[in-house]
Amino acid sequence: MSQKVALITGVTGQDGAYLAEFLLRKGYIVHGIKRRSSLFNTNRIDHLYQDPHIENRNFILHYGDMTDSSNLIRIIQEVQPDEIYNLAAMSHVKVSFDSPEYTANADGIGTLRILEAVRLLNLAGKTRIYQASTSELYGLVQQIPQSEKTPFYPRSPYAVAKMYAYWITVNYREAYGLFAANGILFNHESPVRGETFVTRKITMAVSRIALGMQDKLFLGNLSAKRDWGHAKDYVRAMYLILQQEKPEDFVIATGITTEVREFVRLAFGEVGISIEFKGSGVDEKAYVTGCSNPEYQLSSGKEVLAVDPMYFRPTEVDLLLGDPTKAREKLGWIPEYDLKGLVKDMMEGDIKLMKKDRYLRDGGYDILSYFE
Ligand code: NDP
Numbered sequence: 001m002s003q004k005v006a007l008i009t010g011v012t013g014q015d016g017a018y019l020a021e022f023l024l025r026k027g028y029i030v031h032g033i034k035r036r037s038s039l040f041n042t043n044r045i046d047h048l049y050q051d052p053h054i055e056n057r058n059f060i061l062h063y064g065d066m067t068d069s070s071n072l073i074r075i076i077q078e079v080q081p082d083e084i085y086n087l088a089a090m091s092h093v094k095v096s097f098d099s100p101e102y103t104a105n106a107d108g109i110g111t112l113r114i115l116e117a118v119r120l121l122n123l124a125g126k127t128r129i130y131q132a133s134t135s136e137l138y139g140l141v142q143q144i145p146q147s148e149k150t151p152f153y154p155r156s157p158y159a160v161a162k163m164y165a166y167w168i169t170v171n172y173r174e175a176y177g178l179f180a181a182n183g184i185l186f187n188h189e190s191p192v193r194g195e196t197f198v199t200r201k202i203t204m205a206v207s208r209i210a211l212g213m214q215d216k217l218f219l220g221n222l223s224a225k226r227d228w229g230h231a232k233d234y235v236r237a238m239y240l241i242l243q244q245e246k247p248e249d250f251v252i253a254t255g256i257t258t259e260v261r262e263f264v265r266l267a268f269g270e271v272g273i274s275i276e277f278k279g280s281g282v283d284e285k286a287y288v289t290g291c292s293n294p295e296y297q298l299s300s301g302k303e304v305l306a307v308d309p310m311y312f313r314p315t316e317v318d319l320l321l322g323d324p325t326k327a328r329e330k331l332g333w334i335p336e337y338d339l340k341g342l343v344k345d346m347m348e349g350d351i352k353l354m355k356k357d358r359y360l361r362d363g364g365y366d367i368l369s370y371f372e
């Protein structure tokens with residue numbers, strides 16, 4: 001049997017990197033679309049890099065952008081993929097309030113561009129399309145837990161753009177018979193999660209605080225609840241969705257929801273530091289109550305967290321809790337990581353990373369030394 005060919009948009013992102021690794025292990029030829037940027041943006045996939053001068057490569061990168069139709073059409077024509085995983089997006093909910101038009105273009109119309117390219121190139125009978133849909137579609141709570149049947153009520157320009165992408169995917173499936181399916185994925189994290197999402201912001205800051213490199217952490221809404229899983233488990237679900245006989249949409253979630261506040265407690269706990277929260281609203285703070293790890297010199301009573309309203313969103317999604325029953329029954333998908341395992345993996349990664357940063361800083365080898 002000939003090797004399957006996959007095309008991943010957003011290959012340089014968290015999910016793109018895990019998915020590329022996963023598909024390469026399965027024997028796929030993987031093509032990825034990356035954007036041009038002024039600095040290298042391929043950190044997460046550098047371990048998969050193959051020298052462009054060698055023959056028979058399995059991992060090939062193309063420059064492209066979700067806002068550029070002709071570029072996407074050319075790449076898809078060249079690659080003739082069996083599967084497209086459309087993961088590229090301006091994926092930050094808070095930032096989408098600052099750049100709503102761009103978000104609509106890249107996340108909403110970008111999805112249409114992929115679907116249209118497949119249709120126009122007469123690939124409808126060959127190419128299967130996975131669309132990265134999101135639990136943000138549920139937005140304002142209508143029903144708990146949230147399943148494939150729960151009505152949507154998006155609460156951000158990001159979620160509204162993704163709602164267009166969701167429905168245009170369903171429409172192309174129904175109108176043109178494309179194998180196009182939505183994965184409605186709840187929050188998933190990892191040691192390579194983007195640094196401005198709340199979990200990674202927490203694990204990086206807790207690591208720096210433990211190592212004496214940062215004083216305290218500022219966060220926004222501590223009461224928001226999310227259903228957090230591990231990206232490694234979630235990319236497996238993406239693949240399974242495209243291996244089904246019929247294209248269908250699936251919720252991918254753990255079925256457990258946790259407050260941001262509790263995630264903070266777990267992250268400190270992972271390195272032997274206990275904390276307590278005091279106060280409420282914008283005056284809520286967290287203090288150290290004990291430190292069992294002799295490597296970290298934190299005294300009891302030290303303030304390690306405060307609330308900064310600049311991180312509040314104009315409209316918030318208070319509670320997400322997914323019902324993964326359909327995925328379990330039809331895909332046989334069961335996550336391997338629980339929240340504790342996820343926090344452990346992220347904290348191990350960030351402690352290592354911050355130790356490296358501290359070493360470079362102490363030796364005068366960090367980037368700041370270039371500007372002195
Ligand atoms: P990331 O933000 O880590 O990655 C997004 C990727 O999209 C990056 O490779 C980024 O490139 C690329 N990208 C952004 N804009 C464009 C553009 N205009 N043209 C081409 N590429 C672009 O997101 P995740 O990996 O976490 O998420 C993957 C997808 O899944 C996204 O669509 C996200 O909205 C969705 N999703 C994510 C969930 C999560 O919890 N992680 C949950 C549900 C859905 P660059 O590296 O250059 O910035």
Ligand code: GDR
Nearest residue numbers: 091093134135136186187196197198199219220221224311
């Ligand atoms: P989310 O993830 O908006 O759910 O979108 P994020 O980690 O940004 O926020 C989760 C919750 O934490 C609250 N919060 C903060 N968030 C950030 N980023 N920074 C803070 O300082 C902070 N303090 C509190 C937020 O208000 C929110 O309630 C992610 C993205 O990956 C989307 O692309 C994806 O579609 C959804 O998950 C599912």
